[in-house]
Amino acid sequence: MNTLAQTALTIVMFGSLFSVLTLSLNLQYARGGMINFGTVAYFAAGAYAYAIVTQEPPHGLDQYLVGLDAPWWAGFIAAGIAAMAFAILTGWPTLRLRGEYLALTTFAFAEMLSSLLVNERRIGNGTVGLANVERPDANILGLSENIVYAGAAFLLMLATAYAFSRLLASPYGRAIDAVRDDEVAAQAIGKDIARLRFQVFVLSSIPIGFAGALYAMITTLVNPNLFSAEVTFFVWIALVLGGERTILGAVVGTMALVGFQEAIRAIPFESVRAAEIAASAEDIVTGILFIVILRWQPFAAFARRRQPA
Amino acid sequence: MTRDLLVVDKVTKRFGGLKAVGGDAGLSFSVPEGTFLGLIGPNGAGKSTTFNLISGVLKPTSGSVILDGKDLSTARASDIASFGLGRTFQTPRAFPSLTVLENVMVGADNEGETLLSVFRGSWRPRERALRDKAKEVLERVGLTERINDVVANLSGGELRMLEVARQLVRDPKILLLDEPTAGVDPSLQAKLSRFLVDLHGEGRTLVVVEHNLHFLLQIADSVVVLQNGELLSNGTPGEIKSDEKVIAAYLGADHAA
Numbered sequence: 001m002n003t004l005a006q007t008a009l010t011i012v013m014f015g016s017l018f019s020v021l022t023l024s025l026n027l028q029y030a031r032g033g034m035i036n037f038g039t040v041a042y043f044a045a046g047a048y049a050y051a052i053v054t055q056e057p058p059h060g061l062d063q064y065l066v067g068l069d070a071p072w073w074a075g076f077i078a079a080g081i082a083a084m085a086f087a088i089l090t091g092w093p094t095l096r097l098r099g100e101y102l103a104l105t106t107f108a109f110a111e112m113l114s115s116l117l118v119n120e121r122r123i124g125n126g127t128v129g130l131a132n133v134e135r136p137d138a139n140i141l142g143l144s145e146n147i148v149y150a151g152a153a154f155l156l157m158l159a160t161a162y163a164f165s166r167l168l169a170s171p172y173g174r175a176i177d178a179v180r181d182d183e184v185a186a187q188a189i190g191k192d193i194a195r196l197r198f199q200v201f202v203l204s205s206i207p208i209g210f211a212g213a214l215y216a217m218i219t220t221l222v223n224p225n226l227f228s229a230e231v232t233f234f235v236w237i238a239l240v241l242g243g244e245r246t247i248l249g250a251v252v253g254t255m256a257l258v259g260f261q262e263a264i265r266a267i268p269f270e271s272v273r274a275a276e277i278a279a280s281a282e283d284i285v286t287g288i289l290f291i292v293i294l295r296w297q298p299f300a301a302f303a304r305r306r307q308p309a
Numbered sequence: 310m311t312r313d314l315l316v317v318d319k320v321t322k323r324f325g326g327l328k329a330v331g332g333d334a335g336l337s338f339s340v341p342e343g344t345f346l347g348l349i350g351p352n353g354a355g356k357s358t359t360f361n362l363i364s365g366v367l368k369p370t371s372g373s374v375i376l377d378g379k380d381l382s383t384a385r386a387s388d389i390a391s392f393g394l395g396r397t398f399q400t401p402r403a404f405p406s407l408t409v410l411e412n413v414m415v416g417a418d419n420e421g422e423t424l425l426s427v428f429r430g431s432w433r434p435r436e437r438a439l440r441d442k443a444k445e446v447l448e449r450v451g452l453t454e455r456i457n458d459v460v461a462n463l464s465g466g467e468l469r470m471l472e473v474a475r476q477l478v479r480d481p482k483i484l485l486l487d488e489p490t491a492g493v494d495p496s497l498q499a500k501l502s503r504f505l506v507d508l509h510g511e512g513r514t515l516v517v518v519e520h521n522l523h524f525l526l527q528i529a530d531s532v533v534v535l536q537n538g539e540l541l542s543n544g545t546p547g548e549i550k551s552d553e554k555v556i557a558a559y560l561g562a563d564h565a566a
């Protein structure tokens with residue numbers, strides 16, 4: 001396969017995968033009014049749950065305690081449950097908090113999980129992480145692994161988008177909008193705002209867990225470094241790029257951001273020095289692009305045209 | 310004697326040192342089923358705070374509120390609304406991201422708002438009936454032409470009517486209206502008054518805060534007068550009009566004229 005097609009495939013794969021996170025954030029924030037600055041934690045919970053459930057029991061130098069050697073689909077389901085459980089644990093005490101306070105506590109919970117993964121080696125070998133994560137044999141379909149995983153990520157994105165759009169198009173979605181717009185007025189028509197917020201928070205974390213499992217399959221490695229706050233910020237930037245509130249916008253924003261990064265990475269460099277310059281240029285250009293996009297919101301306008309809801 | 314639908318029993322509310330409602334003894338009054346009760350008093354008398362205490366937006370410092378036999382002390386505002394209490398706010402509160410029609414539809418019961426119902430799609434058959442009912446209510450409050458508008462395009466008076474519609478679609482047992490005619494175009498005031506009279510005629514129980522005393526004393530069954538958070542007088546419009554304390558404190562020269 002040529003480089004261009006490879007790059008395109010990588011963009012579809014990671015673009016779809018991270019779109020799942022952006023879609024969840026869109027539901028939590030743009031519709032539910034909850035600022036979650038710990039998005040990566042639910043992603044990490046899914047990835048680690050998948051790795052732990054599918055890996056072999058520890059041997060040799062392994063410090064982890066549990067390896068269930070279960071099939072991939074059991075790991076996948078476990079990933080959704082783990083992310084959901086973490087959302088219940090973190091959402092219960094914090095969802096009464098407003099705006100920036102919720103942002104701070106979710107961020108703190110994510111940092112706690114990260115530090116737990118680093119320091120409690122019995123979970124996943126600490127900083128070393130879990131390598132050679134098991135994954136289903138993709139060759140049975142006669143396609144390259146990259147195509148299969150890009151397809152899987154794309155399907156997960158579609159399923160998430162479908163589920164969320166179905167939710168938002170119902171009276172439930174209307175109630176969520178009402179609660180976000182005005183909690184006092186929503187209560188005056190009988191909306192149980194605590195229940196609605198909690199449900200939205202927990203529900204939207206499940207696909208993030210699934211995405212974590214898929215990410216672990218794709219990279220075949222999980223370690224705390226892969227799940228830093230950078231992932232959270234990446235998803236937030238993607239959400240802002242796509243403009244808030246629309247499902248299509250969330251996807252377009254993520255694809256554009258992943259596409260931009262992959263495009264820069266795909267440039268062949270003659271020397272290490274050139275690659276270094278490109279890497280720092282990437283940050284600068286990302287920053288400039290961010291400002292430009294925020295100012296003119298081209299993707300948001302695009303999404304609005306396509307989805308007049 | 311009809312039964313009391315709402316009982317406010319020795320309620321007080323303090324904000325720091327300020328005795329906003331009830332003074333020391335507490336505010337007490339009751340609203341029999343089917344009554345049109347007017348709640349009047351000068352600015353800052355505690356009328357809106359009283360509504361907030363009844364509807365659970367605020368919790369009383371002491372005393373209790375009983376709705377249809379239920380003590381509301383531990384109930385949340387959303388529970389109280391579900392028990393059948395409807396209210397509007399002095400400053401209208403519409404949901405800006407919903408259309409006018411959706412603003413009313415969202416006021417109806419919560420059956421379609423469970424994850425199970427979303428999952429099964431069981432809300433769909435109900436949706437059409439709900440939409441029809443919302444349109445009917447919007448027609449009553451004169452907003453038919455605004456159905457698909459965004460609320461940002463509504464005037465202050467229209468926002469008030471939207472809020473009334475959002476409550477009416479829920480069929481509350483008792484409806485509290487906080488200054489429903491404030492900011493309403495004078496040409497529409499007469500229409501609005503008729504609308505309130507109609508609601509009363511249908512047997513609805515209403516508590517209305519209203520500055521237009523002339524109008525209120527004409528249509529209310531009974532009136533509660535508040536001053537500095539305390540009950541100044543409570544009786545039929547005829548009794549209120551001839552109450553020395555009320556005349557001195559509130560109706561004053563305006564009424565004499």
Ligand SMILES: Nc1ncnc2c1ncn2[C@@H]1O[C@H](COP(=O)(O)OP(=O)(O)O)[C@@H](O)[C@H]1O
Binds near residue numbers: 327352353355356
């Ligand atoms: N949330 C609050 N915090 C502090 N003081 C308040 C609050 N709400 C109302 N008050 C005070 O309580 C008193 C009664 O206000 P309010 O009920 O709005 O009067 P009214 O509706 O009769 O004009 C006023 O002095 C007001 O400033």
Ligand SMILES: [Mg+2]
Binds near residue numbers: 356357358399
């Ligand atoms: Mg008031």
